Amino acid sequence: MVREWDxxxxxxxxxxxxxxxxxxxxxxxxxxDPQWQDSFLRxxxxxxxxGERRISWVAEDESGHLPGHxxxxxxxxxxxxxxxxxxxxxxxxxxxxxLTKVVRRVYDEGFSAIGVEVVGGTPAVSFYESLxxxxxxxxxxxxxxxxxxxxLAVAETAGEVSDGYRLEYFPGGPPDELIExxxxxKAALRDIDDGDLDLRPSSYDPQRLRDSLAxxxxxxxxxxxxxxxxxxxxxxxxxxxxVVPAQHPTRADQYDTIVVPDHRxxxxxxxLKSRMLVELRSAEPRLTEVQTWNAPDNEAxxxxxxxxxxxxxxxxxxxxxxxxxxxxxxxxxx
Numbered sequence: 001m002v003r004e005w006d007x008x009x010x011x012x013x014x015x016x017x018x019x020x021x022x023x024x025x026x027x028x029x030x031x032x033d034p035q036w037q038d039s040f041l042r043x044x045x046x047x048x049x050x051g052e053r054r055i056s057w058v059a060e061d062e063s064g065h066l067p068g069h070x071x072x073x074x075x076x077x078x079x080x081x082x083x084x085x086x087x088x089x090x091x092x093x094x095x096x097x098x099l100t101k102v103v104r105r106v107y108d109e110g111f112s113a114i115g116v117e118v119v120g121g122t123p124a125v126s127f128y129e130s131l132x133x134x135x136x137x138x139x140x141x142x143x144x145x146x147x148x149x150x151x152l153a154v155a156e157t158a159g160e161v162s163d164g165y166r167l168e169y170f171p172g173g174p175p176d177e178l179i180e181x182x183x184x185x186k187a188a189l190r191d192i193d194d195g196d197l198d199l200r201p202s203s204y205d206p207q208r209l210r211d212s213l214a215x216x217x218x219x220x221x222x223x224x225x226x227x228x229x230x231x232x233x234x235x236x237x238x239x240x241x242x243v244v245p246a247q248h249p250t251r252a253d254q255y256d257t258i259v260v261p262d263h264r265x266x267x268x269x270x271x272l273k274s275r276m277l278v279e280l281r282s283a284e285p286r287l288t289e290v291q292t293w294n295a296p297d298n299e300a301x302x303x304x305x306x307x308x309x310x311x312x313x314x315x316x317x318x319x320x321x322x323x324x325x326x327x328x329x330x331x332x333x334x
Contacts, residue, residue: 002068002097005058007045015042017066018058021086028087029122030314034289039246040220047218048073050211057101059085059094070098072106078113079106079323083124095127100330107323114323120315131329133319139293140302142310143251146288149277149309157308158274162266164232167275170225171283173213178227179206181236185227188260220246224283226276228259228268237263240272244284252280254292257301270304277308 007015015038023035048054052075059068067086072079081102085095106114116133118124129135161167168174174182187204203212216223221243228238238259244252254276259268280287293316294301327334 002057002059002094002101004101005056005069007042007056010042013064014058014066017064018045018069020065021067021069022084024086024088025084029124030119032313034248034250036247037249039249041247044219044221044245044247045071047215049075049208049215051075055102055105057098059089059098068094068098070102072102072114074106074109074111077111078115078320079109079111081106081114081116083116090123096131096330099131100327103323103327103330104334107327112323113320114326115318115320118317118319120317125317128319131321132326133321135317136320137318138296139316139318140296141291141293141313141316142302142305143313144277144290144292144305144308144310146277146281146290151278151281154274154277154308158271158278160267160274161228161271162268164230165237165263165266165268166229166231167271168227168229169275169279170227171222171279172217173223174225174227176210178236179209181234182206182225182227182239183209185236185239185258185260186256188258189256216243222246222284224276224280226272226279228263228272230263236260237266238268238272240276242276242280242290244280244287249284249286251289251291252284252287254290257292269301270307273304273308 019036019038019041026033026035045056046054052073054071054073056069056071058066060066067089068084070081070083072081081099083095083098083102085098103114116128118128158167183204183206203209213223224242224244226240227236229235230237240257241255242252243255257269257273277290280290292305292310294305
């Protein structure tokens with residue numbers, strides 16, 4: 001049975017069953033990834049940014065277990081779908097049934113585009129491509145094992161930023177007086193048309209950044225920020241962001257690392273990422289890995305990652321589809 005589901009009111013047994021299915025998928029598809037924990041899993045599935053909505057469905061078997069889950073995040077002009085089914089019930093049509101529920105709701109909500117993030121080398125690639133999803137964007141995930149880090153060298157690199165700049169570290173997020181400059185720096189990427197579908201959109205205005213940081217905290221995801229400050233002007237010249245999720249606290253996610261174009265060539269990107277690693281080492285003693293994502297043509301950042309010891313791991317794809325066309329493929333009677 002497939003039914004609409006709300007994580008906020010789900011029973012503890014349902015949350016536990018969802019976690020079991022998610023971890024079974026990880027074992028099958030990403031065996032090197034850490035298992036998820038139930039800490040803040042309910043909040044992870046329910047908390048959203050202002051103006052965004054998440055709608056979820058589960059498949060329930062005769063024993064009350066949940067071997068399948070799908071949700072769609074409605075944001076901006078696109079619906080972003082997440083779907084997983086237990087390996088034991090793959091190729092039974094369950095994933096297609098769940099996706100049909102999602103696409104029909106997205107259609108009814110008036111959205112014309114739908115997107116999904118897919119990990120390369122997993123069965124999801126052929127599943128979505130068989131339904132007509134088009135690959136729009138490719139990123140390379142890289143993983144740094146902290147046990148391999150040369151900490152003396154990293155500490156030295158953290159100080160190798162040109163005169164006139166200083167690095168500042170903010171666990172939990174920057175103070176309000178720096179939020180506007182933080183937003184201006186993040187906006188440096190806003191006008192770059194690289195084909196990204198913005199399935200994980202960045203925030204470019206001060207209030208949106210405040211809301212984003214608050215949402216992270218509600219979802220059990222601890223943010224850490226390092227900013228590069230241009231001392232003559234006080235402007236934010238660069239930034240890097242790391243989030244440590246309560247759901248998998250041994251592996252952190254490094255989000256945007258940005259150097260404002262006018263300040264490039266001063267060693268800021270390398271120093272930012274090095275300073276972050278130094279701070280994480282003491283702030284998160286359980287942490288063993290950091291993962292990050294970059295476009296394959298972002299040679300400068302890939303070089304910095306390689307120098308710090310990040311190892312390219314998998315390609316991650318963003319797929320998109322036209323909602324009316326997809327709904328017709330899934331249900332020709334529509």
